[in-house]
Amino acid sequence: MKVAYYSPLPPSRSGVADYSALLLPALGRRLEVEPVRPGRFRREPKGDVSVYHVGNDPEAHGWILEALRRRPGVVVLHEFVLHHLVAGMTLARGDADGYKDALEREHGLVGRLLAYAVLDNKLPPLWETRPEDFPLAGEVLRLATGLIVHSRFVEERARAAGFDGPIWRIPHPAWPLPAIERAGVEGAPLVGCFGHLNESKRVPQLLEAFARLRASRPGARLLLVGAASRRVADRLAGDGVLREDYVDEPRLWSLMAACDVCVSLRSPTMGETSGSAIRALSLGKPLVVSDVGWFAELPDSVALKAAVDEHEVETIVAALELLAGDEGVRLAMGRAARELVEREHDLERVAELYAAALEEAAGGPAVRDAVLREVAGAAAGVGLRETAELAERLGEVGLGR
Amino acid sequence: MRIAVCRPQVPFAHGGAEIFADRLVAELRAREHDADLVTVPFKWYPGERVLTQAFLWRLLDLEEADGRRIDLVVATKFPSYCVRHPNKVVWLLHQFRQAYELDRTALGQFGEAPEERATRRAVQRLDRVALGEARRVFATSRNVADRLERSTGLRAEVMPHPPQELDYRCDEYGDFVLSVGRLDRAKRVDLILEAVAVDPALRCVVAGDGPDRARLEDVARRHGLDGRVTFAGRVDERELSDLYARCLAVYYAPVDEDFGMVPYEAFLAEKPVITTTDAGGPLEIVADRRTGLVCDPRAAALAEACAWLRGHRDDARAFGRAGRAIAERVSWTETVERLLS
Numbered sequence A: 001m002k003v004a005y006y007s008p009l010p011p012s013r014s015g016v017a018d019y020s021a022l023l024l025p026a027l028g029r030r031l032e033v034e035p036v037r038p039g040r041f042r043r044e045p046k047g048d049v050s051v052y053h054v055g056n057d058p059e060a061h062g063w064i065l066e067a068l069r070r071r072p073g074v075v076v077l078h079e080f081v082l083h084h085l086v087a088g089m090t091l092a093r094g095d096a097d098g099y100k101d102a103l104e105r106e107h108g109l110v111g112r113l114l115a116y117a118v119l120d121n122k123l124p125p126l127w128e129t130r131p132e133d134f135p136l137a138g139e140v141l142r143l144a145t146g147l148i149v150h151s152r153f154v155e156e157r158a159r160a161a162g163f164d165g166p167i168w169r170i171p172h173p174a175w176p177l178p179a180i181e182r183a184g185v186e187g188a189p190l191v192g193c194f195g196h197l198n199e200s201k202r203v204p205q206l207l208e209a210f211a212r213l214r215a216s217r218p219g220a221r222l223l224l225v226g227a228a229s230r231r232v233a234d235r236l237a238g239d240g241v242l243r244e245d246y247v248d249e250p251r252l253w254s255l256m257a258a259c260d261v262c263v264s265l266r267s268p269t270m271g272e273t274s275g276s277a278i279r280a281l282s283l284g285k286p287l288v289v290s291d292v293g294w295f296a297e298l299p300d301s302v303a304l305k306a307a308v309d310e311h312e313v314e315t316i317v318a319a320l321e322l323l324a325g326d327e328g329v330r331l332a333m334g335r336a337a338r339e340l341v342e343r344e345h346d347l348e349r350v351a352e353l354y355a356a357a358l359e360e361a362a363g364g365p366a367v368r369d370a371v372l373r374e375v376a377g378a379a380a381g382v383g384l385r386e387t388a389e390l391a392e393r394l395g396e397v398g399l400g401r
Numbered sequence B: 001m002r003i004a005v006c007r008p009q010v011p012f013a014h015g016g017a018e019i020f021a022d023r024l025v026a027e028l029r030a031r032e033h034d035a036d037l038v039t040v041p042f043k044w045y046p047g048e049r050v051l052t053q054a055f056l057w058r059l060l061d062l063e064e065a066d067g068r069r070i071d072l073v074v075a076t077k078f079p080s081y082c083v084r085h086p087n088k089v090v091w092l093l094h095q096f097r098q099a100y101e102l103d104r105t106a107l108g109q110f111g112e113a114p115e116e117r118a119t120r121r122a123v124q125r126l127d128r129v130a131l132g133e134a135r136r137v138f139a140t141s142r143n144v145a146d147r148l149e150r151s152t153g154l155r156a157e158v159m160p161h162p163p164q165e166l167d168y169r170c171d172e173y174g175d176f177v178l179s180v181g182r183l184d185r186a187k188r189v190d191l192i193l194e195a196v197a198v199d200p201a202l203r204c205v206v207a208g209d210g211p212d213r214a215r216l217e218d219v220a221r222r223h224g225l226d227g228r229v230t231f232a233g234r235v236d237e238r239e240l241s242d243l244y245a246r247c248l249a250v251y252y253a254p255v256d257e258d259f260g261m262v263p264y265e266a267f268l269a270e271k272p273v274i275t276t277t278d279a280g281g282p283l284e285i286v287a288d289r290r291t292g293l294v295c296d297p298r299a300a301a302l303a304e305a306c307a308w309l310r311g312h313r314d315d316a317r318a319f320g321r322a323g324r325a326i327a328e329r330v331s332w333t334e335t336v337e338r339l340l341s
Helices: A015-028 A058-070 A083-089 A096-119 A138-143 A152-160 A203-216 A249-258 A275-282 A312-325 A327-344 A347-381 A388-396 B016-030 B049-059 B114-132 B142-152 B190-198 B213-222 B237-246 B262-268 B299-311 B313-328 B332-340
Strands: A002-006 A032-036 A049-054 A073-077 A144-149 A167-169 A190-194 A221-225 A241-244 A261-264 A287-290 A303-306 B002-009 B034-041 B072-075 B088-092 B136-139 B177-180 B204-207 B229-233 B249-251 B273-276 B292-295
Touching: A002 A015, A002 A058, A015 A032, A015 A049, A015 A058, A015 A275, A015 A347, A049 A058, A049 A347, A058 A083, A058 A138, A073 A138, A073 A347, A083 A096, A096 A138, A138 A144, A144 A152, A144 A347, A152 A167, A167 A347, A190 A203, A190 A249, A190 A275, A203 A221, A203 A312, A221 A249, A249 A275, A261 A275, A261 A312, A275 A287, A275 A327, A287 A312, A303 A312, A312 A327, A347 A388, A347 B049, A347 B114, A388 B049, B002 B016, B016 B034, B016 B332, B034 B049, B049 B114, B088 B142, B114 B142, B136 B142, B177 B237, B177 B262, B190 B204, B190 B213, B190 B299, B204 B237, B213 B229, B237 B262, B249 B262, B249 B299, B262 B273, B262 B313, B273 B299, B292 B299, B292 B313, B299 B313
Parallel strands: A002 A032, A002 A049, A049 A073, A073 A144, A144 A167, A190 A221, A190 A261, A221 A241, A261 A287, A287 A303, B002 B034, B002 B072, B072 B088, B088 B136, B177 B204, B177 B249, B204 B229, B249 B273, B273 B292
Antiparallel strands: none
């Protein structure tokens, strides 16, 4: 079975490009997959099914949404909030009407008025201030014949937004552990935070919590790794804070391996998963996360969760104190993390779930129709008109419409 | 207790699954349970027919019969476990293997067309639902339990069942190797025929019938094995126990078999079992040079194993007796107790 596979791929520096680079070889062992590259004049493959990886970055995903408009298919919804993507494909291209229309389609007249206010600089950009309230996922959901998501969080929002097609929840795959040596970075404990550093990663809160931890544990170090946004770049300093900018993959693993604890905070969440949190789990590192979205769905055995409320900083401090002071807890969480990765995030398992989803998407409707024809034909043949029970029984085993 | 034992019935076919379910009903009745057998014909081809036929089980109402409640349903193999019941226990003989490990092999059923791939996935989904709603799942072997866990994530307790009742005895370690079982490709009877072709001193009796019989007889003819291979067809219990009693050893090496009653039967007749390294379930009780011989799945290796036993009849007897001790540990008393606990 042939699959046309639309995704950013390396050298694009996006999490989804890394994700696809990891998944494609395993998926290619199960299905005939043709990755599609961006380019107006490229030939578009005619697979039995097309799969579109959709995320919030217009540069990485704009061309994929355009392809989805030409031919509906299965969408891998990496995050539910797509406001940035829509703004990038409308406003950034000088299409103010397109942006107003998009907001009106999903939020009615209020949406259009808000768009006017943003365009007239009466309001700060919604994609920076309140994207989670205006996710603008409607067009993608209308075009998708099925959804692949990584979390209940995104699944529930898609259903709440009215999507009634099939949804397959498939965990983020884990990378095979590379042969690496721990970086020579010390700390007692060494706390790591990896990935793009911005306000939604709660960096100010993390810095404050770390300062309090360090008051009682002077040997503690906080390692911040990743490119920083303008808004937080000049605040990434402090006693015991170590800083590395964007690092390549081997260095990332090496630094992470040196950490005692990894922190992956987020708010607001766009419904995304975190590749660095998955890497940390693979390495058996205890996690401290925000109690939101996909992060909240991690088992308690692998992550301590901090609610995003007025006690957030205190909760993070308490979590770090617990992990710093109790090696037994750290080891138990590390074991649970490795078991979780093996059980849920194993690459071959994830690829098999993908293959199942895409095979169901491609042939499932025809199979269900054929079953229904035969069952309905048999019922009609003996004059049975009341078929509610037949429909219920078919639905129970996934053979209903 | 009122118990319905469920199994599909391929019309005109009779093999291990049928013997097992019939016997289970008899054993339950012997323990004063009100047990009965529920069967529905099964045809798994072409196309999506496997789904509509499986769906028949979903429509059965086995919560009560003739105004009296049925306390327990024991389902055995695909698709009988699709039946709905608040107290459903599955004693799994096997899933629909074409949708799993046999897919994309010579024994598979589903091609590469999207509808065929989706039918296979629909069978898998059906399994997850139907087996997932069971109160308890037993598997007849570790091999079956492992396959179930790999394919659905569901865990089963391993519980082998005793073989059919026969007049098991050992009269001699004679001059022929016995092959017992339904004649279809998965049972790999070809291999013993090819071994007979390799070793002019080797003789074999093939007991059983099935869709592959004509082809196997042709293979024997082409190899010029007339006189050294006997196709006994479907034999009655007396003939079968007689063959077990007289043979040198029993050959049983299907491809990745679920469980297989044949090794248990061979052991009860104190006969060693010759199997192959890829036989699956039989390897759980056939240990090389302890209860039989385990060789590579090649005709020459199999011929060599048969020849070795011919020259070492004392070892054949020792292996058979060690096997008997294993087979005798599996009793209906214990298994019925576990099933109903």
